[in-house]
Amino acid sequence: MFLINYLNHQITMTENIDLTLLDWSRAQFALTAIYHWLFVPLTLGLSFLVAIMETIYVRTGREEWRKITRFWMTLFGINFAIGVATGIILEFEFGTNWSNYSWFVGDIFGAPLAVEGIVAFFLESTFIAVMFFGWHKVSKKFHLFSTWLVAIGSNLSALWILVANGWMQNPVGMVFNPETARNEMISFWAVLFNQVSVDKFLHTLSSSYLLASMFVVGISSWFLIRKREGYMARRSILVAAVFGILASLMTAYTGDESARIISKVQPVKFAAMEALSEGKTNAGLVAFGVLKDSENKIGETKLKDFIIKIEFPGLLSILTAGDRDAFVPGIADLVKGNHQYKLISFEEKKSRGEMARKALMDYKSAVKSGDSQERDSLKGLFSTQSFQDNYFRYFGYSSVEKAEDVIPNISGTFYSFHLMVVLGFFFILLFSLALFYLFKGTLAQNRWFLWVCLLSIPLPYIASELGWIVAELGRQPWIIQDLMPVSKAVSNISSGSVIATFFIFAALFTTLLIAEVSIMVKQIKNGPKH
Amino acid sequence: MKLGQQIISGFFNLYIDGFRNLSSSGKKLWIIILIKLFIMFVILKLFFFPDILKMKYDNDKERGEYVLDQLLKSPDNHD
Numbered sequence: 001m002f003l004i005n006y007l008n009h010q011i012t013m014t015e016n017i018d019l020t021l022l023d024w025s026r027a028q029f030a031l032t033a034i035y036h037w038l039f040v041p042l043t044l045g046l047s048f049l050v051a052i053m054e055t056i057y058v059r060t061g062r063e064e065w066r067k068i069t070r071f072w073m074t075l076f077g078i079n080f081a082i083g084v085a086t087g088i089i090l091e092f093e094f095g096t097n098w099s100n101y102s103w104f105v106g107d108i109f110g111a112p113l114a115v116e117g118i119v120a121f122f123l124e125s126t127f128i129a130v131m132f133f134g135w136h137k138v139s140k141k142f143h144l145f146s147t148w149l150v151a152i153g154s155n156l157s158a159l160w161i162l163v164a165n166g167w168m169q170n171p172v173g174m175v176f177n178p179e180t181a182r183n184e185m186i187s188f189w190a191v192l193f194n195q196v197s198v199d200k201f202l203h204t205l206s207s208s209y210l211l212a213s214m215f216v217v218g219i220s221s222w223f224l225i226r227k228r229e230g231y232m233a234r235r236s237i238l239v240a241a242v243f244g245i246l247a248s249l250m251t252a253y254t255g256d257e258s259a260r261i262i263s264k265v266q267p268v269k270f271a272a273m274e275a276l277s278e279g280k281t282n283a284g285l286v287a288f289g290v291l292k293d294s295e296n297k298i299g300e301t302k303l304k305d306f307i308i309k310i311e312f313p314g315l316l317s318i319l320t321a322g323d324r325d326a327f328v329p330g331i332a333d334l335v336k337g338n339h340q341y342k343l344i345s346f347e348e349k350k351s352r353g354e355m356a357r358k359a360l361m362d363y364k365s366a367v368k369s370g371d372s373q374e375r376d377s378l379k380g381l382f383s384t385q386s387f388q389d390n391y392f393r394y395f396g397y398s399s400v401e402k403a404e405d406v407i408p409n410i411s412g413t414f415y416s417f418h419l420m421v422v423l424g425f426f427f428i429l430l431f432s433l434a435l436f437y438l439f440k441g442t443l444a445q446n447r448w449f450l451w452v453c454l455l456s457i458p459l460p461y462i463a464s465e466l467g468w469i470v471a472e473l474g475r476q477p478w479i480i481q482d483l484m485p486v487s488k489a490v491s492n493i494s495s496g497s498v499i500a501t502f503f504i505f506a507a508l509f510t511t512l513l514i515a516e517v518s519i520m521v522k523q524i525k526n527g528p529k530h
Numbered sequence: 531m532k533l534g535q536q537i538i539s540g541f542f543n544l545y546i547d548g549f550r551n552l553s554s555s556g557k558k559l560w561i562i563i564l565i566k567l568f569i570m571f572v573i574l575k576l577f578f579f580p581d582i583l584k585m586k587y588d589n590d591k592e593r594g595e596y597v598l599d600q601l602l603k604s605p606d607n608h609d
Contacts, residue, residue, distance in 0.1 A: 077559075078555075078559060081559050081560075081562075081563050082559070082562065082563075082566075084563070085566070085567060085570060088570060088571075089570060089574070092574065092575055092579035093579070095579065095580075095581040095582065095583075095584075096578075096579045096580060096581070096582055099581070099582040099583045099597075100597050100600050100601070102583075103583060103593060103594070103597045104597060104601070126541075129541070129544055129545055129548065130544065132548060133544050133545065133547060133548025134544060137544060137547075178598070179594070180590065180594045181594040181595075181597045181598040181601065182594065357601075357602060360598070360601070360602060361602055364598060364602070398604075399601075399603075399604075484601075488600060488601060488603075491582045492600075493582065497578065500578070501574070501578050501579075504574070504578070508566075508569060508570075512562075512566060515562050519555060519558065519559060522555065523555060
């Protein structure tokens with residue numbers, strides 16, 4: 001009883017949202033999302049690698065391939081089991097810590113996640129039993145079919161949550177209903193085929209395939225270092241390195257496409273990724289750079305300059321617009337506005353956002369006063385395309401006080417992005433070398449290389465997490481681009497409960513991670529015979 | 531109908547046999563899963579993660595009004 005009273009007190013809405021609450025809520029979500037993402041990409045990628053290996057087994061009928069498949073399938077199973085349902089915690093947080101946001105997004109999240117629940121989860125949970133328990137009980141072909149369905153099902157699960165995230169980066173296909181204070185989906189296809197979502201899905205999947213390939217190559221290298229399971233290790237490296245190279249190239253291609261899309265729909269994030277303070281034509285692509293505070297300020301926020309940088313001249317202009325003379329706007333242009341390039345300023349966006357806010361306030365007054373004509377007229381206004389495009393799309397700016405508040409953390413976004421890209425190219429090199437040594441027949445002799453592969457297992461995890469940090473940190477202060485800042489999204493609850501659950505999650509996820517690693521290490525040491 | 535019943539009973543037998551013949555690592559894994567799900571759905575969800583708007587307001591109309599009020603607050607007024 002005491003506990004319930006205490007918790008009720010903790011979740012009683014307080015009068016003020018303070019920065020402590022906002023920061024802890026963000027930290028809590030970041031912690032749980034980052035931990036959750038430690039489990040997901042291996043499931044997505046390894047499921048396909050296992051399916052490919054089993055296909056080889058069914059086609060060749062060679063018993064060694066069955067053994068190889070079962071070994072990697074066991075590791076897939078451990079990761080799947082430990083990671084399953086960790087994403088549910090994020091949904092808990094939406095309802096408790098981000099209730100305004102959850103309400104505001106309306107059915108945009110509900111519809112895709114419902115489809116996920118029905119289709120993908122059904123596919124996974126049904127056929128995963130056949131995959132693990134069905135050896136010798138169903139035909140080879142039906143078993144293979146089940147393995148492929150698990151792979152497709154788990155990848156489809158990722159689609160829907162990425163569609164939802166894509167909408168947060170680039171809200172499309174909806175109309176705001178002032179009566180319910182919710183966004184309502186008017187085009188499922190616009191939401192599904194949102195250019196951000198499509199590219200995000202492909203980029204996330206290909207990077208997950210890359211991660212799983214590195215995992216297989218790394219562990220196989222360990223077997224070769226220990227002079228164990230040579231046949232299995234070489235065959236696994238062959239499959240994973242080929243899959244890994246294709247995935248790495250796909251990751252690079254979709255990453256390039258992603259940057260191009262971001263430059264259009266989230267230009268401030270793009271400028272932060274390149275630490276581009278002032279816009280320019282013939283803009284160079286920074287390959288390496290170290291930042292320092294600039295003398296150039298917006299409000300109290302200092303922009304960034306480079307202490308040192310290595311860049312490809314003109315390449316940023318070419319990559320974003322296909323033309324060396326194309327203008328790439330910097331943060332200052334995007335915040336202060338630039339008439340020459342038709343970039344509207346923060347002040348103008350704020351003014352338009354405030355007009356949308358005023359319309360919403362008038363609607364509320366009309367409801368209160370019973371003026372049904374005014375109410376219906378204002379409700380109709382919100383569903384018109386011109387009002388949506390010119391005013392409501394800037395609604396979030398009405399909640400932002402100062403121009404500098406729309407600038408994300410430039411250093412964090414820049415370094416995360418560049419480290420991710422460097423790692424991406426490193427993986428292409430590593431998989432290429434693995435195949436080179438394998439075909440040359442000298443893989444086992446190059447022990448240094450085997451050690452590099454083994455020690456590289458964590459690197460795709462780091463790259464994958466950095467990708468999410470770029471996506472989410474670079475979007476700040478918005479939770480929904482231009483529509484809702486995080487400060488409006490957070491629930492007005494006691495920060496004490498958020499701090500408490502932050503540490504509970506930290507303990508829970510750390511325990512799960514330790515359990516996963518220890519069970520996996522034991523299973524790897526046992527090898528395929530067991 | 532008989533075929534349908536056979537498929538369903540075959541499916542359940544697959545699960546039952548599978549769980550009966552779990553390795554020691556598999557058993558350990560399932561214990562971890564069950565503890566995790568208990569912590570998540572019983573302890574965390576029930577005691578720490580109520581749906582705030584559902585708890586505080588009786589119907590969607592009230593919830594919508596509350597969120598609308600939050601959206602309409604000016605940035606310098608968090609009350």
